[in-house]
Amino acid sequence: MTHTEISDQKHQERRQRRKRRNVRLLVESLAAPTVAIIVLALWQFGVPLLGLSAFILPTPLQIVERIGTDYRLLLNNTLVTLVETLAGFAIAAVGGVITAFAIFYSRLFERAVYPLLVAMQTIPKVALAPLLVLYLGYDFAPKCFLAFLLAYFPVVIATVVGLKALDKGMVDLVRSMGANEWQTFIKIRLPAALPNIFGGLKVAVSLAVIGAVIGEYVAAERGLGYLQLQASSQFDTTLSFASLIIIAAIGVVTFWAIELVERRAVFQREAAK
Amino acid sequence: MNALVGATRKLKGVDVAITNLTKIYQTRDGNDLRALDPVSIAITPGQFVAIVGPSGCGKSTLLSLVAGISPRTSGTILIDGQEVRRPHPKVGVVFQTDLLLYWRTVIDNILLPIEIKGWDRTRYTARADDLLAQVGLGGFAQKFPSELSGGMRQRVAICRALVQEPGLLLMDEPFGALDALTREQMISDLQTMWLSVKNTVMFITHSIEEAVFLADRVLVMSPRPGRIDIDLHIQIERPRSWKSRLESKFVEYMTQIHEIFEARGVLTNS
Numbered sequence: 173m174t175h176t177e178i179s180d181q182k183h184q185e186r187r188q189r190r191k192r193r194n195v196r197l198l199v200e201s202l203a204a205p206t207v208a209i210i211v212l213a214l215w216q217f218g219v220p221l222l223g224l225s226a227f228i229l230p231t232p233l234q235i236v237e238r239i240g241t242d243y244r245l246l247l248n249n250t251l252v253t254l255v256e257t258l259a260g261f262a263i264a265a266v267g268g269v270i271t272a273f274a275i276f277y278s279r280l281f282e283r284a285v286y287p288l289l290v291a292m293q294t295i296p297k298v299a300l301a302p303l304l305v306l307y308l309g310y311d312f313a314p315k316c317f318l319a320f321l322l323a324y325f326p327v328v329i330a331t332v333v334g335l336k337a338l339d340k341g342m343v344d345l346v347r348s349m350g351a352n353e354w355q356t357f358i359k360i361r362l363p364a365a366l367p368n369i370f371g372g373l374k375v376a377v378s379l380a381v382i383g384a385v386i387g388e389y390v391a392a393e394r395g396l397g398y399l400q401l402q403a404s405s406q407f408d409t410t411l412s413f414a415s416l417i418i419i420a421a422i423g424v425v426t427f428w429a430i431e432l433v434e435r436r437a438v439f440q441r442e443a444a445k
Numbered sequence: 446m447n448a449l450v451g452a453t454r455k456l457k458g459v460d461v462a463i464t465n466l467t468k469i470y471q472t473r474d475g476n477d478l479r480a481l482d483p484v485s486i487a488i489t490p491g492q493f494v495a496i497v498g499p500s501g502c503g504k505s506t507l508l509s510l511v512a513g514i515s516p517r518t519s520g521t522i523l524i525d526g527q528e529v530r531r532p533h534p535k536v537g538v539v540f541q542t543d544l545l546l547y548w549r550t551v552i553d554n555i556l557l558p559i560e561i562k563g564w565d566r567t568r569y570t571a572r573a574d575d576l577l578a579q580v581g582l583g584g585f586a587q588k589f590p591s592e593l594s595g596g597m598r599q600r601v602a603i604c605r606a607l608v609q610e611p612g613l614l615l616m617d618e619p620f621g622a623l624d625a626l627t628r629e630q631m632i633s634d635l636q637t638m639w640l641s642v643k644n645t646v647m648f649i650t651h652s653i654e655e656a657v658f659l660a661d662r663v664l665v666m667s668p669r670p671g672r673i674d675i676d677l678h679i680q681i682e683r684p685r686s687w688k689s690r691l692e693s694k695f696v697e698y699m700t701q702i703h704e705i706f707e708a709r710g711v712l713t714n715s
Contacts, residue, residue: 339544342544342546344512347532349562349609350532350534350562359561
């Protein structure tokens with residue numbers, strides 16, 4: 173065999189290997205959509221087969237149709253819930269990160285506040301909702317507060333853990349270069365904690381959606397939670413499902429938005445490996 | 446290129462004078478732990494001093510005191526005639542692990558001390574590039590640490606220490622985490638590099654061979670609480686190669702250190 177023949181053969185082998193890899197990646201990326209389509213199809217065709225009415229279980233297409241016809245109603249209420257969620261989340265994110273810094277830098281603050289935070293976490297916050305209505309009224313405030321309350325703790329914990337996980341050698345390193353604490357924080361502590369902080373934020377934003385919706389369940393005149401409750405009380409199961417799907421969509425989209433920011437802000441340790 | 450920032454420019458080594466330096470740690474149960482018994486060392490500018498001793502003898506403690514990142518209990522440390530109260534600006538440190546920031550590229554890692562000291566980044570970028578080329582990492586400036594091998598990472602860490610043009614380079618078992626073969630190469634490369642800059646070096650190691658190969662002077666430390674047992678001047682010509690290890694002088698120095706360790710019970714003959 174000549175040299176070129178050997179290299180040709182190698183070339184071909186490599187191309188085949190790449191092809192096989194591409195096929196595998198394609199199959200993997202199609203796995204989740206395929207499962208989703210199968211579940212939806214079972215749902216769509218199973219409902220008439222079982223003789224269920226839309227009042228018990230509407231089909232996916234009926235729900236989609238309903239979202240189309242009632243989009244204005246749904247959109248208005250979605251905006252209400254979204255604003256409550258984002259406001260609560262924003263306060264939780266900023267407040268949580270600041271609390272975590274205080275806990276990290278002050279031993280006294282940690283001793284004074286951390287146990288209380290943990291204790292507070294054991295309170296089922298859903299049970300606070302009626303009280304919040306009493307104190308904060310029927311409007312925006314209790315929903316926002318509930319969203320904040322649910323989202324706050326994971327941000328604090330994740331940030332504290334991230335700050336504490338830093339290799340002490342890194343601190344020695346920048347100290348040896350003459351860094352002050354502010355420089356140590358900006359150059360080392362914060363960037364090293366960012367993956368944890370974003371992890372906390374992602375958990376938090378999902379919880380903020382739940383907080384806002386629960387707030388609406390208890391007492392509200394607007395919002396997707398309110399809409400869903402109204403629909404259920406009127407046996408409008410299709411609208412109830414439509415609201416549910418949009419609530420889930422808010423969760424997915426906000427989560428995804430944070431991930432997008434994370435990808436720009438944080439160097440992924442694993443990505444380069 | 447500006448001759449001032451050339452990588453191979455000789456650095457002005459500084460002198461180090463350590464007198465009656467001690468360190469006592471408070472343990473968790475309130476007892477005192479003497480990590481370092483009174484130690485006095487005088488190092489002349491441009492000297493390569495290796496400090497060799499068993500684990501826990503206080504040699505790393507000694508280094509962190511000289512680096513100014515840990516407060517001493519008593520005694521004095523003078524670097525370039527100045528008392529060390531905080532990290533001295535003329536000192537660069539290489540630690541046991543590379544401690545590269547994984548979110549920064551190689552070049553940004555090397556320029557970290559420049560940023561922290563508030564020096565002109567663009568001026569030192571050329572020097573950083575030169576240093577990288579000198580350690581055989583010419584095309585790696587924009588890579589991330591996770592794309593490098595252990596040996597390459599430690600080379601970058603050495604570049605990061607040298608970019609600040611330190612009159613005193615402190616190295617704390619810099620090759621301890623590397624495999625034997627990589628280590629062999631790094632030792633030889635460090636010698637080449639040092640011969641081109643000729644600054645003062647304090648090199649901590651637990652390898653007798655590494656110490657004798659690299660140093661002008663080997664200080665042997667006894668087990669905790671640490672103090673200097675002997676001060677050996679290594680008179681073997683540079684540049685030293687692997688063949689130098691076969692020279693009778695080399696073997697003699699090694700034997701001397703071995704015997705001390707045996708006498709102190711650090712090493713025993715079976």
